[in-house]
Amino acid sequence: MNKVRTLIGIGCLLGFTAGCLSTGSQSLTTSPAVDDGEIVMRTAAAQHTDPFEAGRAAALALKASMGTVEPHALILTECFEEKELKSRVLKGVGSVFPKDKIFGFATYGSFSQGGPLDMDSVSLVGIGGSGISISAVLEPNMGVSGLSLEEDEETLILRLGAAGERLARQLRRTGTDRLLLLMADAHSPKNQLLIDGVQKIVGKRFAITGGSVNKNAGQSFLYFRGRIHTDGALAILLSGNFKVALSGRQAKSNEKVISTAKEAAAETLKAFDDQNVKPFAAFAYNCAGRKGKLDRLEDELAAIQDSVGTSLPLFGSYCAGEFGPADSTEKLPNVLSSGRGWHVMFTLLGR
Amino acid sequence: MKAATRTRWKLVADRRLPFMAAVGLLSFLPPCLAPVLYGDQPIFIRAENLTVPPSTGPVIHLEVQNPKQTPCDGKVRVKFPDGWRVQSASQAIHLAARETKRIPFAIEKATDLKKNGYPFEITATVDGKEFSFKQSVVCASAPHGKPKVDGDIRDWADSIPIAFVQQGRKTVVRTLWNRKYFSVFVEVEEDQLVPRSKVQQEDPFDAVQFALSPRIARTGTAGKKAERYEFLVVPLKGFGYRGKCFKLIEPGLDLSRAEQHQKLDAPEVEDATVAVKGKKGLTYYEVSVPLSGMTKIRATEGREFFFSLLVHDPDGTGVRDLGSVMRLPPVRRTPLSWCRWKGAKWGKTIPFDSRIEWGFCSSIH
Numbered sequence: 001m002n003k004v005r006t007l008i009g010i011g012c013l014l015g016f017t018a019g020c021l022s023t024g025s026q027s028l029t030t031s032p033a034v035d036d037g038e039i040v041m042r043t044a045a046a047q048h049t050d051p052f053e054a055g056r057a058a059a060l061a062l063k064a065s066m067g068t069v070e071p072h073a074l075i076l077t078e079c080f081e082e083k084e085l086k087s088r089v090l091k092g093v094g095s096v097f098p099k100d101k102i103f104g105f106a107t108y109g110s111f112s113q114g115g116p117l118d119m120d121s122v123s124l125v126g127i128g129g130s131g132i133s134i135s136a137v138l139e140p141n142m143g144v145s146g147l148s149l150e151e152d153e154e155t156l157i158l159r160l161g162a163a164g165e166r167l168a169r170q171l172r173r174t175g176t177d178r179l180l181l182l183m184a185d186a187h188s189p190k191n192q193l194l195i196d197g198v199q200k201i202v203g204k205r206f207a208i209t210g211g212s213v214n215k216n217a218g219q220s221f222l223y224f225r226g227r228i229h230t231d232g233a234l235a236i237l238l239s240g241n242f243k244v245a246l247s248g249r250q251a252k253s254n255e256k257v258i259s260t261a262k263e264a265a266a267e268t269l270k271a272f273d274d275q276n277v278k279p280f281a282a283f284a285y286n287c288a289g290r291k292g293k294l295d296r297l298e299d300e301l302a303a304i305q306d307s308v309g310t311s312l313p314l315f316g317s318y319c320a321g322e323f324g325p326a327d328s329t330e331k332l333p334n335v336l337s338s339g340r341g342w343h344v345m346f347t348l349l350g351r
Numbered sequence: 352m353k354a355a356t357r358t359r360w361k362l363v364a365d366r367r368l369p370f371m372a373a374v375g376l377l378s379f380l381p382p383c384l385a386p387v388l389y390g391d392q393p394i395f396i397r398a399e400n401l402t403v404p405p406s407t408g409p410v411i412h413l414e415v416q417n418p419k420q421t422p423c424d425g426k427v428r429v430k431f432p433d434g435w436r437v438q439s440a441s442q443a444i445h446l447a448a449r450e451t452k453r454i455p456f457a458i459e460k461a462t463d464l465k466k467n468g469y470p471f472e473i474t475a476t477v478d479g480k481e482f483s484f485k486q487s488v489v490c491a492s493a494p495h496g497k498p499k500v501d502g503d504i505r506d507w508a509d510s511i512p513i514a515f516v517q518q519g520r521k522t523v524v525r526t527l528w529n530r531k532y533f534s535v536f537v538e539v540e541e542d543q544l545v546p547r548s549k550v551q552q553e554d555p556f557d558a559v560q561f562a563l564s565p566r567i568a569r570t571g572t573a574g575k576k577a578e579r580y581e582f583l584v585v586p587l588k589g590f591g592y593r594g595k596c597f598k599l600i601e602p603g604l605d606l607s608r609a610e611q612h613q614k615l616d617a618p619e620v621e622d623a624t625v626a627v628k629g630k631k632g633l634t635y636y637e638v639s640v641p642l643s644g645m646t647k648i649r650a651t652e653g654r655e656f657f658f659s660l661l662v663h664d665p666d667g668t669g670v671r672d673l674g675s676v677m678r679l680p681p682v683r684r685t686p687l688s689w690c691r692w693k694g695a696k697w698g699k700t701i702p703f704d705s706r707i708e709w710g711f712c713s714s715i716h
Contacts, residue, residue: 081530108652108713118651119530148716149406150462187716188407215714216495216652217509252410252457288713289407292653320713341408 028100028136028225029172030072033240037130040069041281041349043112043313045123051078051085055092058122063096071097071126072134073236075181076104076223077317078122083218083228089122090226099226103136103236105183106214106221108288108318109297113310116297125281125315132240137170138224138232139163142194144186145220145231157193160186164197167235171202177239179347181283182210184233185220188287188321191339194233195323199335207244208337209347211285211319238349242280245271245348248325252342254299257290260327261300264346265307272350279350282308284316286344291318300344308348393423393477394446396484397678399453400491402655402710404511405435405461405469411488412453413473416680417446425477429456432469436460444477463490463715467511486678489513492710495652496527498534502628502635507536509715515676518668524660528650528711532639535561535584537660539634541667544627546586547694552615555665555696559584559636560599560689562705564657565647570688570704571606578602579657579705580645581690582620584638586627594625596638599690602647606687613692620644650711658709661689665696674703 042065046057055078062074074097078089086106093102109116110123117123127134142163147156171180180202186194191212198208213220222229245268249260265282272279284304294300304314324345325331326338337345395416403409417423428441438457446452467489474483490511498506510525523538537559547556564579571578581599598620600608620640628635642650662671674683688704691697 146716148463215716217497217714219495253455289403289409289653292651292711 026138027170028073028134030133032174033133033176034130035241037132037240038069039131039240039242039280039351040066040129041125041127041313042066043123043125043315045110045112045114045117045121047117047121049120051080051088051120051122052092052095054078054120054122055089056095058124059093059096062124062126066126066128069128071101071128072132073101073103073127073136075125075127075236075315076102076122077107077110078104079107079109079117079119081219083221086221087228090223090228093122093124094226102223102226103234104223105211106219107211108214108291108320110318111284111297111301111314111316113305113312113314116301118297123315123317125313127238132238132242133174134239135172135237136224136234137167138229138234139167139170140229140232142186142231142233144190149190156190160190160193161197161200163233164194165200167233168198168201171235171237174239176241177237178207178242179238179244179349180206180208180210181236181238182208182233182323183213183222184210185213185222185231186233186321187212187215188339188341191321191323193339195337195339198235204335206336207246207347208323209246209283209285209345210323211317212321213319215320242349242351243272243275243277245350246325246336246345248322248327248340248343248345250327250340250342251290252293254293254295257293258299258303261344261346262303262306264344265304268346268348269307272348277350279308279312279348281313281349282315283347284314284344285322285324286316286318287322287342288318288320289342290344304346392482393419393480394425394475395680396427396473396475397680398429398471398473398486398488400489400677400708401469402490402492402708403653403712404463404490404492404715405458406463407712408458408460410455410457412455414451414453415444415446416451417449420448422447423477425475427454427473427475430472430474432461432471434460434462467513489676491658491708492712493526493528493533494712494714495529496534497529497532498527498536498637498639500534500624500626500637500639502626502637504536504538504635510536511715513673515671515673517671517675520664520668520671522662522671522673524673526658526709528642530650531642533563533642533645533648533650534637534639535559535660537636537662539636539662539664540632541634541664542632543666544586544629544634545666546588549588553693556663556694557586557634557665558663558695559638559660560663561658561660562689563645563648564706565649566655566657568657568706570685570706572687573607575606576602577604577606577608580648581705582638582640583615583692584625584627584636585615586634586636594627594636594638596620596623596625596640598644599692609687609690611691613690615692615694652711652713655708655710657706659703659705659707661702663695669696669698670702672702674707677703677707679703
């Protein structure tokens with residue numbers, strides 16, 4: 001009898017542990033998507049010198065915008081200068097939404113369909129509805145912080161490749177996986193090494209987009225389930241009955257930044273038009289270098305909205321590297337997404 | 352005329368005469384004298400500074416200037432450092448009479464060098480005549496950072512140093528920026544630091560003079576308004592060494608102020624912090640000036656601006672000019688591009704203007 005009790009006890013302990021791990025701190029998965037279920041993606045943004053107020057204001061605006069739909073996850077980008085301030089942003093957003101649903105990274109600014117935002121700003125996109133599911137995973141401590149390609153190329157290839165593989169292996173896969181959002185503390189050109197690893201698992205033709213964190217000293221942070229991480233990478237896999245169209249464009253002058261942004265948006269829209277698909281949201285992972293070339297931030301957004309309109313929920317951020325289709329004559333034909341710099345990676349989601 | 356007045360006029364004339372002569376000469380320079388200034392090269396070419404680390408794949412520009420009264424056609428080709436990949440290393444050029452153009456070269460792959468000197472070899476063929484030269488191009492960029500202003504160089508490890516030697520003495524200039532401040536650290540190799548005297552305040556003393564302006568700024572001529580923010584860092588004797596930072600000119604002020612030999616009795620720059628430290632054979636100047644007082648400078652990653660710096664070493668080398676290592680053309684020596692102030696000992700050579708290409712960048716990593 002004692003042996004039976006012991007076995008039952010061990011079994012309970014194992015079961016309890018397994019239960020914790022499936023929604024443990026390193027991953028979050030939601031129920032599989034319902035084929036004709038609703039998909040709700042909305043954006044909100046706020047700017048305030050008080051980071052808590054900025055976070056809270058953006059979160060309240062998002063909550064109002066999503067109505068009765070509880071988001072599965074929020075992706076957050078912020079542009080505050082110190083870790084303490086970024087922590088207060090998370091608290092501000094966390095005062096409205098459960099912090100376990102907060103993901104994102106530090107950027108150089110952001111833009112939504114409502115306009116661009118620079119310093120002291122927070123942008124959010126909420127993803128919800130039974131028609132979309134997510135699997136969010138984290139690979140912390142990649143061991144590449146402070147390493148440079150000039151001096152540590154072999155180590156970076158090894159570590160980033162392995163980190164990318166480990167990250168992708170954690171994803172919950174379904175038959176309706178559509179888009180992988182990748183956010184990492186690995187700026188261009190190191191970001192290519194990370195996506196190489198990811199693509200060993202998901203394949204080179206799988207749609208991947210995303211960006212690299214702000215690389216200013218003391219500002220390189222990722223946010224995973226409301227916690228701050230460095231030297232890591234996170235991935236959010238979106239699944240459901242919807243389509244995606246991706247486009248990437250490179251530019252290094254004011255005029256080209258504007259014109260290529262319009263081209264990228266137009267290309268994805270045409271792809272959808274050809275398939276009779278209606279867009280319901282867009283991501284734009286954009287390079288901080290492009291932002292630095294703009295005479296006016298509004299001009300690039302206006303160019304994008306020339307193509308997709310001003311009401312489509314658009315979640316854009318300025319990053320230190322981008323994931324998506326490379327705008328290059330040397331691009332390999334069997335590879336959809338790469339890690340690059342100076343690009344705007346534009347993704348439309350639609351049905 | 353009384354003797355004292357005669358003496359005063361003589362002093363003014365002595366100081367101003369070289370500059371006035373230079374202004375006159377440069378303003379009315381006949382085109383036929385262009386070859387004297389540019390050698391036997393039919394056009395003037397220089398590679399502008401990299402304003403972000405080259406590993407980020409920026410666009411670098413060649414400045415090409417046609418000094419003649421007739422147009423010219425040609426081609427320019429650049430041999431970049433080993434291992435670099437550029438979209439196109441060769442470009443056609445067409446210049447109208449006396450036109451200046453910036454020719455872009457998009458870098459696709461490059462590596463950063465700690466020594467911050469990138470060897471370029473530039474070959475131009477213009478109107479059938481070929482010439483080439485080498486230029487060591489620097490990355491002139493301020494990464495994001497928040498140094499503690501205490502004269503300690505250790506928190507400048509993530510800056511991008513530019514070193515230059517004049518009369519056998521080395522100077523190293525570093526810059527950093529953050530949302531609130533623009534910071535400068537200068538290492539000056541010299542025998543001794545000569546601080547400003549409390550009593551004889553107009554006796555020559557050591558100082559660092561620097562200027563920032565927007566990328567579209569011009570130096571301007573007499574009667575125009577200034578387009579730059581110019582500062583003077585003055586070391587003072589005290590416990591160790593202290594320093595003060597004065598603003599010499601800012602946009603909107605009359606440019607004639609530049610030749611007025613300011614007395615430095617105005618209030619210091621509010622919210623600026625200064626440290627001056629002397630070690631054996633080296634003086635460190637460190638200063639942070641608030642960006643809130645420079646509203647015409649848009650400080651954000653990737654944005655370009657103009658910067659330059661002079662070191663005043665009156666008991667040693669005289670004026671050391673950062674512009675001297677930027678391959679600037681002689682016409683960029685303009686008297687109104689730097690403010691005069693009491694205690695300065697200017698040499699016969701007019702420094703280059705204060706508009707060296709510089710950039711705000713994110714990080715060297």
